[in-house]
Amino acid sequence: MILQLISFTAVMVLGVLVVLSFDPLRQVMVNGVFGLSLVVLFVVLQAPDVGLSELVVGTVAFPLVLLATIARTKETQRPK
Amino acid sequence: MSRRQRLTLFSVVALGLSGFVLWAMTDLRSFGDYAGTYGVLLNKVGVSERHASNVVGAIVFDFRGFDTLGEEFILFSSVMGVAFILRSSLKIKDQRPLDAVSNDATRTVGGLMVPIVLIMGLWLAAYGYVTPGGGFQGGVAIASAAVLVWTATSYRAFARLTPAPTLDAIEGAGAAAYVVVGLVGLGLDGAFLANFLPLGTAGTLASAGSIGLLNWASAFEVAAANILLYREFFQEYVQTFPGVREER
Amino acid sequence: MAYYPFVVAAVLFIVGLYGVVSSRNYIHLAVCLTVMQSSTYLTLLAIGYVHGGTAPIYVGFPKHTRAVDPVVQALTLTDVVVSVVVLALILALTIQAHKRAGTVDPDKMTEMHG
Numbered sequence: 001m002i003l004q005l006i007s008f009t010a011v012m013v014l015g016v017l018v019v020l021s022f023d024p025l026r027q028v029m030v031n032g033v034f035g036l037s038l039v040v041l042f043v044v045l046q047a048p049d050v051g052l053s054e055l056v057v058g059t060v061a062f063p064l065v066l067l068a069t070i071a072r073t074k075e076t077q078r079p080k
Numbered sequence: 081m082s083r084r085q086r087l088t089l090f091s092v093v094a095l096g097l098s099g100f101v102l103w104a105m106t107d108l109r110s111f112g113d114y115a116g117t118y119g120v121l122l123n124k125v126g127v128s129e130r131h132a133s134n135v136v137g138a139i140v141f142d143f144r145g146f147d148t149l150g151e152e153f154i155l156f157s158s159v160m161g162v163a164f165i166l167r168s169s170l171k172i173k174d175q176r177p178l179d180a181v182s183n184d185a186t187r188t189v190g191g192l193m194v195p196i197v198l199i200m201g202l203w204l205a206a207y208g209y210v211t212p213g214g215g216f217q218g219g220v221a222i223a224s225a226a227v228l229v230w231t232a233t234s235y236r237a238f239a240r241l242t243p244a245p246t247l248d249a250i251e252g253a254g255a256a257a258y259v260v261v262g263l264v265g266l267g268l269d270g271a272f273l274a275n276f277l278p279l280g281t282a283g284t285l286a287s288a289g290s291i292g293l294l295n296w297a298s299a300f301e302v303a304a305a306n307i308l309l310y311r312e313f314f315q316e317y318v319q320t321f322p323g324v325r326e327e328r
Numbered sequence: 329m330a331y332y333p334f335v336v337a338a339v340l341f342i343v344g345l346y347g348v349v350s351s352r353n354y355i356h357l358a359v360c361l362t363v364m365q366s367s368t369y370l371t372l373l374a375i376g377y378v379h380g381g382t383a384p385i386y387v388g389f390p391k392h393t394r395a396v397d398p399v400v401q402a403l404t405l406t407d408v409v410v411s412v413v414v415l416a417l418i419l420a421l422t423i424q425a426h427k428r429a430g431t432v433d434p435d436k437m438t439e440m441h442g
Contacts, residue, residue, distance in 0.1 A: 005329070008336045011370070015340045015363050019347035024355040031359055038366060045373050046383045046396045048212035049136045052204070053408040056217055060224040061306065061412040062362075068313040069355055069419040071320050073426040083350075083435060090349045094342055101338045110330035112379035119376060119397030126398070127386050135384040135395075139402040151406040158413040165420040211387060216409045283387055302409065309416050316423060 007041040028066045035062065131279040132288035137209040140216075141294040145273040148294075149258060152301055156255050159305045166312045179321055180234035190232020198225040205299035209288045215295045219302025226307050235318050242311065247304045254301025261293050333374035340367035354422040354432045358415055365411050369404050376400035 014034040021027040035058025042051035109115060122143065126135035130142055140148050181187050205218020230238035265274035277293070280286040340363055347360030376397030384398040422432060429437050 001329070005332070008333055011366075012336045012339055015366065016343050018363055019343050019360050022352070022356060024353060024359075027356060027359055031362075034363075034366075038369075041370070042373065045377055046381060047373055047401045047404070048383055048385070049134075049214065049217070050369070050373065050401050050404045050408065052212055052217045053220075053405050056220040056224065057408055057412050060227055061220065061310075062415070064227060064310060065313050065412070065416045065419055066355065066359070068317040069423060072316045072423050073355070073432050087350055090346070094346065097345075098338060098342050101341065102335070105334035105338055106331055108331075108334065108375065111333050111374055112330075112377050114376065114378045114381075114397060116376075116397060119399050122398055123384055123395050124392075126384075133386045135386065135398045136401045136405065139398055140405060144399075144402060147403075148406060151410055154410050155413050158410075158417050161417050162413075162420045165417075165424055212383075212385060214405070216406060220409060305413070309413060312420070313416070 003044055007037065007044050010037045011041050024066070024070050028063055028070070031066075032058065032063060035059070127282055130275065130288055130291065131282040132209040132291055133282045134209050134211060134214075136212075137214050137295070138288065138291060140214065141209070141291045141298075142273070142275055142288075145262070145294065148298065149262070149273075152255055152258060152298060155302065155305050156251065159251070159308050162309060162312055166316060179318065180236075181232060187232055190228060194225050194228050194232070197228055198222060201225060201303075205295065207285070208295045208299075209291050210283060210285065215298035216302055219299045220306055222299070222303040223306035223310065227310060230310075230314060235314060238314065239311075242307050244308070244311065247308050247311075250300055251304035251308065254297045254299075254304065257297035258294060258301070261290055261297065265290065333370060337367045337370040337374065340364070340370065352433055352435065354425070354434060355419065357434070358418045358422070361418070362411060362415060365407075369407065372400040372404050 011034070014030065014037050018027060018030050018034050021030050035054060038058070039051045039055045042048075042054060122139060123135060126138050126143075127133055130138045132138040132142075181190075201218050201221030201224070203218075204213040204221050205215055208214030208218065226238065226242055229241055262273040265276050266272045268274070268276045273294075275289040275291070277289040279289045282288075285292075344360045344364035344367065347363065348357055351357040351360060376399070378394055378396050381394045381396040384395040384401070386393075386395075425437065426432050431437065
């Protein structure tokens with residue numbers, strides 16, 4: 001019960017923090033922590049399959065595509 | 081409409097929307113007070129009817145296998161869309177981008193961990209209908225072994241290990257195998273995606289009939305689709321490196 | 329505690345929507361979209377929860393133990409894997425838009441060019 005309360009609150013706080021980080025690079029890091037808190041929440045809600053999915057996806061796939069896009073869209077914004 | 085007007089309009093609408101959403105949420109049954117019948121029924125008959133101890137896996141590939149077919153084709157067409165959108169940029173075939181990892185410790189440890197991650201992904205996919213896991217999770221874990229190859233070594237090693245025509249073939253074969261198994265079930269039992277193999281004993285690998293075949297088909301398809309996706313994004317990223325010559 | 333999960337899901341949805349509406353960067357917009365998607369996963373799993381239930385995996389358990397609803401877990405599972413591929417599609421569009429317009433700011437890309 002206490003564990004569920006803590007996990008739900010952590011997810012809510014981290015979700016708000018993800019939206020409020022405006023720099024894309026910082027947002028990728030906060031999104032990683034948000035994904036981990038979601039995994040903890042899914043396991044606490046007795047859903048290990050969903051937790052596994054979110055773990056492999058949020059650790060490998062999400063940061064990869066986001067960082068590649070940030071690198072690609074930043075490099076021509078430097079003043080020549 | 082300027083930005084300020086847009087935000088004011090949004091705050092007015094958001095107040096109304098959140099009021100509606102909260103009103104609708106409090107109309108649901110309270111948390112933990114579950115009254116549905118479909119889930120209770122499936123929990124009761126899932127193991128005895130399909131001999132699969134992971135009831136969620138049995139639902140994904142057997143009881144609601146048609147939805148999984150739709151999801152696989154979403155995956156397939158999204159990867160096709162990404163390849164199409166990013167295809168018009170420069171192709172770097174035999175370039176040498178200066179991104180090779182020069183630290184020996186990183187290369188050794190990273191290279192040694194690639195087969196470990198690969199075996200773990202295959203294990204997750206294989207035991208999908210016995211313990212938590214399944215084709216989708218195992219497929220993404222197999223794709224992350226390929227990402228580890230790129231992280232620990234260089235882009236050239238990654239490109240050599242994962243050639244695009246092979247990946248295209250594996251992805252297409254996985255999606256087609258799912259449909260073929262469904263059609264065989266239609267021919268043998270009269271229903272699309274019917275379970276036609278003998279059910280073994282629950283809790284072992286030899287159980288759950290044709291769920292195993294569908295499991296492996298979707299594992300291959302998800303893994304190949306993910307690696308193709310990462311390939312496209314790596315090609316975009318590598319073009320930001322100095323020394324990459326374009327191919328005319 | 330009876331309605332707390334649904335309140336959390338509603339908060340995530342509205343906050344994600346605010347992020348999408350007021351974003352100055354397409355990448356930030358895509359990540360806020362995934363926050364909205366997480367609120368739907370939360371709602372689904374909270375609907376299917378049973379007090380005192382275990383996971384619906386019967387390895388070593390007798391068959392009549394109370395378990396949570398497996399159907400919503402099956403729906404959420406494939407959703408999570410597909411959402412990353414859809415995010416990749418949005419980011420591919422961002423890269424192409426950056427090549428044409430030189431910026432990733434939605435407010436600056438208001439005109440349509442041939």
